[in-house]
Amino acid sequence: MQLGKRYPWFFWGLLLLAGEGAWAQSGSTVGPIQGDHTAEAVRWLERIGLAGERSHYVGTVVMQQGDEVRVSRIAHAFDQGVLKERVQTLDGAAHEFVRVDNEVRCLWPQERMVVVEWRPLERFPKLSEADARALLEHYAFSLGTMQRIAGQSCQLIRLTPKDHLRFGHQLCVTHPDGLVLSAQILNEQGQIIEQMAFAEIQVVETLDAAHLNPSWATDGWRVLRTEHEPIDVRGQGWVFAVPEGFKRVREVSRKIFVAGDVARWKQTMQSVYSDGLATLSVFIEPADLKLDDGDRAVPANAPVGARGATHAWSRRVGQAQVTVVGEVPAATVLQVGHSVQFEPAK
Amino acid sequence: MKLVIETKAEHGRAQDDPSCAQRLCCLADGELAADEAQIALHQLLGDRQARVWWDEIHWVGDALRSSETAAQHHADFHRRLLDRIEREHAVPQPQGLGKRGWQWLMHHLFVPGVAVGAAAAVLAVMVMPQWRLDAIGPSVDRTLEAQGPVREPAQAGAVVLVKDNSMHPYLQAHRELVPTHGVLPASAPYLRTSAVVQPKREP
Amino acid sequence: MAKVDVDSALVERVKRGDREAFGLLVSKYQRRIFRLLSRFIRDPAEVEDVAQEAFIKAYRALPGFRGESAFYTWLYRIAINAAKNWLSAKRLVPLPVNAEGDADEDWALAMNTAQNETPESLLASRQVGEAIGRAVAQLPEELATAIQLREIDGLSYEEIAQVMQCPVGTVRSRLFRAREAIAAHMRPLIDAPKDRRW
Numbered sequence: 001m002q003l004g005k006r007y008p009w010f011f012w013g014l015l016l017l018a019g020e021g022a023w024a025q026s027g028s029t030v031g032p033i034q035g036d037h038t039a040e041a042v043r044w045l046e047r048i049g050l051a052g053e054r055s056h057y058v059g060t061v062v063m064q065q066g067d068e069v070r071v072s073r074i075a076h077a078f079d080q081g082v083l084k085e086r087v088q089t090l091d092g093a094a095h096e097f098v099r100v101d102n103e104v105r106c107l108w109p110q111e112r113m114v115v116v117e118w119r120p121l122e123r124f125p126k127l128s129e130a131d132a133r134a135l136l137e138h139y140a141f142s143l144g145t146m147q148r149i150a151g152q153s154c155q156l157i158r159l160t161p162k163d164h165l166r167f168g169h170q171l172c173v174t175h176p177d178g179l180v181l182s183a184q185i186l187n188e189q190g191q192i193i194e195q196m197a198f199a200e201i202q203v204v205e206t207l208d209a210a211h212l213n214p215s216w217a218t219d220g221w222r223v224l225r226t227e228h229e230p231i232d233v234r235g236q237g238w239v240f241a242v243p244e245g246f247k248r249v250r251e252v253s254r255k256i257f258v259a260g261d262v263a264r265w266k267q268t269m270q271s272v273y274s275d276g277l278a279t280l281s282v283f284i285e286p287a288d289l290k291l292d293d294g295d296r297a298v299p300a301n302a303p304v305g306a307r308g309a310t311h312a313w314s315r316r317v318g319q320a321q322v323t324v325v326g327e328v329p330a331a332t333v334l335q336v337g338h339s340v341q342f343e344p345a346k
Numbered sequence: 347m348k349l350v351i352e353t354k355a356e357h358g359r360a361q362d363d364p365s366c367a368q369r370l371c372c373l374a375d376g377e378l379a380a381d382e383a384q385i386a387l388h389q390l391l392g393d394r395q396a397r398v399w400w401d402e403i404h405w406v407g408d409a410l411r412s413s414e415t416a417a418q419h420h421a422d423f424h425r426r427l428l429d430r431i432e433r434e435h436a437v438p439q440p441q442g443l444g445k446r447g448w449q450w451l452m453h454h455l456f457v458p459g460v461a462v463g464a465a466a467a468v469l470a471v472m473v474m475p476q477w478r479l480d481a482i483g484p485s486v487d488r489t490l491e492a493q494g495p496v497r498e499p500a501q502a503g504a505v506v507l508v509k510d511n512s513m514h515p516y517l518q519a520h521r522e523l524v525p526t527h528g529v530l531p532a533s534a535p536y537l538r539t540s541a542v543v544q545p546k547r548e549p
Numbered sequence: 550m551a552k553v554d555v556d557s558a559l560v561e562r563v564k565r566g567d568r569e570a571f572g573l574l575v576s577k578y579q580r581r582i583f584r585l586l587s588r589f590i591r592d593p594a595e596v597e598d599v600a601q602e603a604f605i606k607a608y609r610a611l612p613g614f615r616g617e618s619a620f621y622t623w624l625y626r627i628a629i630n631a632a633k634n635w636l637s638a639k640r641l642v643p644l645p646v647n648a649e650g651d652a653d654e655d656w657a658l659a660m661n662t663a664q665n666e667t668p669e670s671l672l673a674s675r676q677v678g679e680a681i682g683r684a685v686a687q688l689p690e691e692l693a694t695a696i697q698l699r700e701i702d703g704l705s706y707e708e709i710a711q712v713m714q715c716p717v718g719t720v721r722s723r724l725f726r727a728r729e730a731i732a733a734h735m736r737p738l739i740d741a742p743k744d745r746r747w
Contacts, residue, residue: 048529049529052529052530060589061533065538070537071589083532087533087536087537118522119523119526126527127527127528135529159529180530180531196531196534196537249523256515257515272523274524276528279520281516281520281523283516312517368722371721371724373553374555374577375706376554379553380553391569391573400573402732406696410696410701413674418579418583419738420583423597423601427572427604428575430601431568431605432568
């Protein structure tokens with residue numbers, strides 16, 4: 001494996017574009033860069049999305065949520081159109097996540113268990129111009145000063161929410177490639193509530209499979225694969241409101257595994273939304289009317305749970321239990337949760 | 347078996363007694379049975395030159411594996427550390443490692459609790475027109491009436507740090523299905539501690 | 550007869566109050582711990598401080614260590630926690646959204662711009678790399694093979710004996726001679742004069 005700090009060849013094209021200010025995309029609104037900041041912002045976002053997908057690197061990441069800090073080792077590659085990643089935790093109980101495109105295997109060596117998480121394969125997975133423009137309708141884009149992260153010079157980028165329903169983001173990306181080396185989430189008071197940053201990173205042209213393969217042989221391990229299939233939540237009679245700009249990504253009927261003294265599977269409906277930065281999931285399932293020993297009852301007026309930028313809230317709606325989870329402010333999950341209603345079609 | 351200790355460094359190496367020095371190699375490699383290991387340990391602990399050799403064995407091993415690691419040789423570190431242990435009479439006591447999580451809650455990167463009143467105020471402000479009902483199929487999106495009342499008061503306004511596992515199944519499901527082709531790295535959901543769900547035995 | 554794991558044996562002695570035994574564990578692992586911490590902490594003096602904290606914590610916690618993992622794994626986690634605590638302590642005042650200049654740089658530093666290659670460390674590791682390369686190049690082939698099978702491939706003596714088609718006693722002797730030769734070659738680089746080492 002060649003180690004080096006040269007940028008992969010396909011970024012040179014973008015470098016030229018950035019330097020000359022030429023319009024690469026047809027169909028975009030026409031205008032000089034200086035006078036149309038949206039176009040520049042769109043190009044930044046597209047570049048960031050592309051770099052995030054197409055780069056090859058290994059590095060060590062520190063993630064901080066509130067007072068919790070976690071250190072992980074990451075390897076990432078884009079191999080003939082297939083996204084591959086391995087995330088190894090360096091503290092706590094040893095475990096790792098190995099991604100191949102839409103499937104992530106979670107390896108738990110002490111339990112000798114693999115949990116396979118997966119999403120339906122997306123036809124157009126890349127961040128598109130339309131996605132970038134949609135994002136910019138709800139976040140203001142601005143460039144900050146140059147920073148140094150993991151020994152590399154980076155451009156600070158701010159995405160400031162235009163409303164109170166979402167958090168602000170600050171990214172530091174390599175220039176001109178746009179690889180995210182650090183990301184911070186800020187609350188309305190401008191405080192950092194969650195952040196991740198590379199402590200070290202090596203961007204390379206190719207990555208050896210040894211960096212991306214599972215760390216353990218899993219012969220004889222138990223393999224659990226999550227189950228979910230598409231469902232129409234509105235067709236079941238449920239409606240709810242989400243903040244402007246959040247688009248529905250998918251809706252599934254699925255099992256979740258509820259741990260506890262008596263562990264069991266629960267069937268639930270999950271609706272996933274995203275505004276390009278933040279994501280939300282709304283879960284609706286029959287409420288536990290009879291609780292087994294050891295199960296934690298979710299009271300009707302539970303407080304909003306928080307961990308870093310993630311907030312979660314659950315409430316009873318008639319016979320159903322509704323849970324809202326997302327990297328949005330507490331008030332937002334509250335509002336979404338409150339808006340859930342059962343309105344069967346006439 | 348006694349090791350002769352000389353005051354002059356160049357003559358006092360543990361290697362001068364090859365059998366001892368070789369035995370120490372085996373000890374370091376985990377290749378001694380209990381009886382020989384006891385002898386080797388005894389020599390190692392009782393003899394300064396043996397400890398020097400022990401240090402060199404491991405330095406060589408580190409150097410063969412990684413010159414960066416081997417370069418991290420801070421000569422006085424060991425002595426200063428042991429001095430400190432002596433000074434503090436740090437008699438080993440049973441003491442759990444313990445997470446000092448809450449003690450490190452120092453600079454308010456933790457989301458401040460939202461008081462009930464504040465939550466209500468925020469909700470009042472946020473009542474549309476930013477909200478719209480997400481409708482499926484051919485029907486047009488409905489927007490909520492501008493002055494629509496909030497159906498329930500925000501009594502659940504307190505925000506608490508989630509340290510238990512009740513939300514984990516939802517966090518895992520959320521992490522699994524969110525899009526990865528965005529601005530943030532695809533790995534981000536898997537870096538969040540909140541989303542790490544350690545499996546238990548299946549029911 | 551069962552082979553003795555030296556870390557476990559040393560840990561047992563530390564539990565019985567033998568501080569020298571702890572010193573042996575320190576000298577075995579200190580470089581790896583320094584290397585680990587230097588990924589997150591730039592200043593070598595601070596790396597040493599945090600390393601000292603980590604080892605002190607380990608010493609105090611040893612009575613509670615029951616060998617549920619390897620000693621080094623346990624020590625490694627203590628070191629990571631020490632690094633995390635250091636990072637937390639280094640966090641600065643919350644950053645207003647529109648701050649520019651110094652504040653931005655401060656948080657970036659706090660978020661560990663671990664440039665683990667300072668000019669000094671680069672030079673030091675290159676020197677070590679060159680010296681070890683020369684030392685190994687000068688070894689007779691059977692010694693070089695034996696030491697690499699042991700230190701890099703992690704084979705047991707039995708396994709090395711099979712690979713090299715020789716008796717275990719010969720493996721023992723070869724490893725000893727290889728280490729002796731390399732140590733002699735590298736001694737100028739291993740800083741302090743021996744009589745000051747302890």
